[in-house]
Amino acid sequence: MAKTHIQFTLNGQAVETLVEPRELLIHVIREQLGQTGSHIGCETSHCGVCTVDLNGASLKSCTVLAVQANGGDVTTVEGLAQSGELHAVQEAFMQEHGLQCGFCTPGMLMRSYRFLQENPNPTEEEIRVGMSGNLCRCTGYQNIIKSIQVAAQKLQAK
Amino acid sequence: MSTEDTREEELKGVGCSRKRKEDPRFIQGKGNYVDDVKLPGMLVGKVVRSPYAHAKIVSINKEAALALPGVHAVLTAEDLKPLGLHWMPTLAGDVCAVLADEKVSFQYQEVAFVIADNRYIAVDGADLVEVEYEELPVVVDPHHAMDADAAIVRDDLVGKDEAGQGSRKHNNHIFNWDVGDKDATDRAFESAEVTVKQKMINHRVHASPLETCGCVASFDKVKGDMTVYMTSQAPHIVRTVITLLSGIPESKVRVIAPDIGGGFGNKVGIYPGYVCAIVASIVLGRPVKWIEDRIENLSTTAFARDYHMEGELAADKDGKIKALRVNVLADHGAFNTHAQPTKWPAGLFSICTGSYDIPVAYANVDGVFTNKAPGGVSYRCSFRVTEAVYVVERMIDVLAQKIGMDPAEIRMKNFIQPEQFPYQSALGWEYDSGNYPAALKKVMEAVDYEGLRKEQAEKKARGEIMGIGLCTFTEIVGAGPSKACDILGVGMFDSAEIRIHPTGSAIARMGTISQGQGHETTYAQIIATELGLSSDDIQIEEGDTDTAPYGLGTYGSRTTPVGGAATVKAARKIREKARKIAAHLLEVSENDLEWDVDQFRVVGSPDQAKSMKEIAWAAYNNVPDGMEMGLEAVDYYDPPNFTFPFGAYLAVVDIDKFTGVTTIRRFYALDDCGTRINPMIIEGQVHGGLNEGYAVAMGQELPYDTEGNLLGNTFMDYFWPTMVETPKWELDYTVTPSPHHPMGAKGVAESPHVGSIPCFSNAINDAFMQFGAEKHIDMPHNAFRVWKTLQEMGLNKD
Ligand code: FES
Numbered sequence A: 001m002a003k004t005h006i007q008f009t010l011n012g013q014a015v016e017t018l019v020e021p022r023e024l025l026i027h028v029i030r031e032q033l034g035q036t037g038s039h040i041g042c043e044t045s046h047c048g049v050c051t052v053d054l055n056g057a058s059l060k061s062c063t064v065l066a067v068q069a070n071g072g073d074v075t076t077v078e079g080l081a082q083s084g085e086l087h088a089v090q091e092a093f094m095q096e097h098g099l100q101c102g103f104c105t106p107g108m109l110m111r112s113y114r115f116l117q118e119n120p121n122p123t124e125e126e127i128r129v130g131m132s133g134n135l136c137r138c139t140g141y142q143n144i145i146k147s148i149q150v151a152a153q154k155l156q157a158k
Numbered sequence B: 001m002s003t004e005d006t007r008e009e010e011l012k013g014v015g016c017s018r019k020r021k022e023d024p025r026f027i028q029g030k031g032n033y034v035d036d037v038k039l040p041g042m043l044v045g046k047v048v049r050s051p052y053a054h055a056k057i058v059s060i061n062k063e064a065a066l067a068l069p070g071v072h073a074v075l076t077a078e079d080l081k082p083l084g085l086h087w088m089p090t091l092a093g094d095v096c097a098v099l100a101d102e103k104v105s106f107q108y109q110e111v112a113f114v115i116a117d118n119r120y121i122a123v124d125g126a127d128l129v130e131v132e133y134e135e136l137p138v139v140v141d142p143h144h145a146m147d148a149d150a151a152i153v154r155d156d157l158v159g160k161d162e163a164g165q166g167s168r169k170h171n172n173h174i175f176n177w178d179v180g181d182k183d184a185t186d187r188a189f190e191s192a193e194v195t196v197k198q199k200m201i202n203h204r205v206h207a208s209p210l211e212t213c214g215c216v217a218s219f220d221k222v223k224g225d226m227t228v229y230m231t232s233q234a235p236h237i238v239r240t241v242i243t244l245l246s247g248i249p250e251s252k253v254r255v256i257a258p259d260i261g262g263g264f265g266n267k268v269g270i271y272p273g274y275v276c277a278i279v280a281s282i283v284l285g286r287p288v289k290w291i292e293d294r295i296e297n298l299s300t301t302a303f304a305r306d307y308h309m310e311g312e313l314a315a316d317k318d319g320k321i322k323a324l325r326v327n328v329l330a331d332h333g334a335f336n337t338h339a340q341p342t343k344w345p346a347g348l349f350s351i352c353t354g355s356y357d358i359p360v361a362y363a364n365v366d367g368v369f370t371n372k373a374p375g376g377v378s379y380r381c382s383f384r385v386t387e388a389v390y391v392v393e394r395m396i397d398v399l400a401q402k403i404g405m406d407p408a409e410i411r412m413k414n415f416i417q418p419e420q421f422p423y424q425s426a427l428g429w430e431y432d433s434g435n436y437p438a439a440l441k442k443v444m445e446a447v448d449y450e451g452l453r454k455e456q457a458e459k460k461a462r463g464e465i466m467g468i469g470l471c472t473f474t475e476i477v478g479a480g481p482s483k484a485c486d487i488l489g490v491g492m493f494d495s496a497e498i499r500i501h502p503t504g505s506a507i508a509r510m511g512t513i514s515q516g517q518g519h520e521t522t523y524a525q526i527i528a529t530e531l532g533l534s535s536d537d538i539q540i541e542e543g544d545t546d547t548a549p550y551g552l553g554t555y556g557s558r559t560t561p562v563g564g565a566a567t568v569k570a571a572r573k574i575r576e577k578a579r580k581i582a583a584h585l586l587e588v589s590e591n592d593l594e595w596d597v598d599q600f601r602v603v604g605s606p607d608q609a610k611s612m613k614e615i616a617w618a619a620y621n622n623v624p625d626g627m628e629m630g631l632e633a634v635d636y637y638d639p640p641n642f643t644f645p646f647g648a649y650l651a652v653v654d655i656d657k658f659t660g661v662t663t664i665r666r667f668y669a670l671d672d673c674g675t676r677i678n679p680m681i682i683e684g685q686v687h688g689g690l691n692e693g694y695a696v697a698m699g700q701e702l703p704y705d706t707e708g709n710l711l712g713n714t715f716m717d718y719f720w721p722t723m724v725e726t727p728k729w730e731l732d733y734t735v736t737p738s739p740h741h742p743m744g745a746k747g748v749a750e751s752p753h754v755g756s757i758p759c760f761s762n763a764i765n766d767a768f769m770q771f772g773a774e775k776h777i778d779m780p781h782n783a784f785r786v787w788k789t790l791q792e793m794g795l796n797k798d
């Protein structure tokens, strides 16, 4: 199949690659660009483990074609920490035991990162709704919710 | 705080909510899961699957697929036959087709395996494989599997009077297994004042961890070495099976279970996809990756449950139970691939007398083949324990309803009392320890049980529907004593190997494997407490068969009871050697020394002491005459008994009578898992287990139509609670250590799943019972089904 040249920013770095038009963004990020932090759990937009940030919005990267990211700005979990310093959501998940097997975690973190910008001071109900696109099988969510509350406090204290 | 307390705290040992060692890599996207493994020259495999539940394979045409650029090979049963690999043994003594041999026996069965340059071409190639089928009549309902005219699911077994687990009486029969004193039980029923009988189903579900199953197989043609990265909860037994299948010596097979994205029983078995990838790698001499997608996961790799049970209790009119009888029909699907200890066709189902002092009992289980996906694994529970706990916990409520007694009162009346431990159950188990009345009492007080019942009555008067569910379960975990349990002849011990370095740090390796339970964190805590070294200086490794000692893996809550015990034992061997070295260094007799947090000190002269760190250094340069240098130990622990964690759970539900939507208002879970290693991790495990129990009770189901088509195998249909539905969990605990475990720990991660399912179900049934519901209501209690009950009972009116 003929390939298309695309370029975009991935975690602050300019990247370019050749992709088939049908290739999903998650496959290109993981398999061509070697950033395996974002995971695959369903490829049908239900589980959210592939969540990345595209142009300032949360995105399930199994839901878009890689060509749609052309010219865009993509952040994955690998890009959350800045100059060696963990992001508040990362710190909070670790502190509040917001992860177990860690498989949902990259997606959870990326969604929390964006959600707390959309709503810096959420109620528990708002967290439950705002994060409902991300599934976790291990934690029963309670500590994830706590993590997000703690992250919100940390971000506000900054 | 005394200095001893400070020293103890610095160890971050047992009892401390130590932050997890594995988190830094997971929160930075640096985990290493199987699908992250990329080897040079790696190809990707895709399985071609059957659209039919039962059909003859007339022909398979691979030409078009092979002609596609980028496709390297297409394997079918014909290709595997010369290698003897078209069938493989199962853990249950049966065989299972790797690729369908002449016919398919369930929908989505593996028919061919396409190997290509990448995932896209592999899928294209799979689409081009042309398979011609001739449909056959199906067996879907297990209740008709043994009808005289039932279609035969397994032609390969025709004429054989056994399928690996005892004798069978019909072509679709797998085994019959019974336990207990049948005659005494029958007599107790005949003479009882009250008897109750109830049918109930533990419906077919799937553990569906967020990461699906998969592997990367890499055969080195020059060296003859096979390396397999695999999502496995039991890598060592997988290695043994690979050797048995392929003839490659075990020393040349390396199985690596890297980070695993949840298992819950789904990753215990050995699936055809793994075998295909391994064969493909041998044939092509290149690494081959196979990762199943979600539909394949839900449709093929090991469902759980599908137990059709009939429970009976005999009691006197005051509610004192005299006998229990249970008959089960177990649907195992097309192959007997359930993952139980080999000699236990119904797992540990005989724990079905529960937390109650029941004088006689009898359980009888028949396993049958149907044209459905094979499995019957334990989904976040010890072997068939969820099924067992469900039947007894529902039955006791059924009995309570019949005699008009409160469910809490009838439990209190029948509990095994604390002074009866060790308790010999009617079905042959020796329960190690427990205090059931105290647990239930604590829960009832915490939630104001009487207040809740009052509120329920008031609501009822107003036509509002509230339900209260109780569950006071006992689990049996930590398989197991090797005299009782083995897998393919390998005893179910587990192992630990600890090595202390000269500067006092340590590395330890175990035969178990974490799938999110935090073993790197908790094992180090055990060693820290036993050896007086900071857990931060102790590195834990598991999952690589080249480096870790042989163990049976992590499932059935066996890590803490078995692997944890091995760890304690290995550490204590080291401590004994350390004592000798300390005596030598201090020039005193060993008997003059006592252990004190992180050092040996001279009794009566506490200033004279040698810390574990000093001893570690001396172990490499100054040991007593005749002693070997070094400081390490290995232990293979074969437990003397299982452990019996227990708990008391309570759920409060409100049902919207017009929509059938159930709100879980409260869920209070008290667990007793004996000694608690890391309370933070325990709480996390309990939260997760409760949520999986909630999912099963309230919505998860793998439904089939009458043709054997699976009707819900994506996350669109298969219920996974999001944060919105998930209730808030309230946790509590008591501590009743296990007397036979070296540190008194029992294992916890599965109790919340086992205990919460009947609890939710009892709450729903309780809600309807108060309005006169006469029959038990089966799970899953999703809104539609609850609404149907409302409709049937005429409760959805103003
Ligand atoms: S993999 Fe993208 S939502 Fe599940």
Ligand code: FES
Pocket (backbone or CB within 6 Å): A098, A099, A100, A101, A102, A103, A104, A105, A135, A136, A137, A138, A139, B210, B261, B262, B516
């Ligand atoms: S931590 Fe395992 S799926 Fe969320």
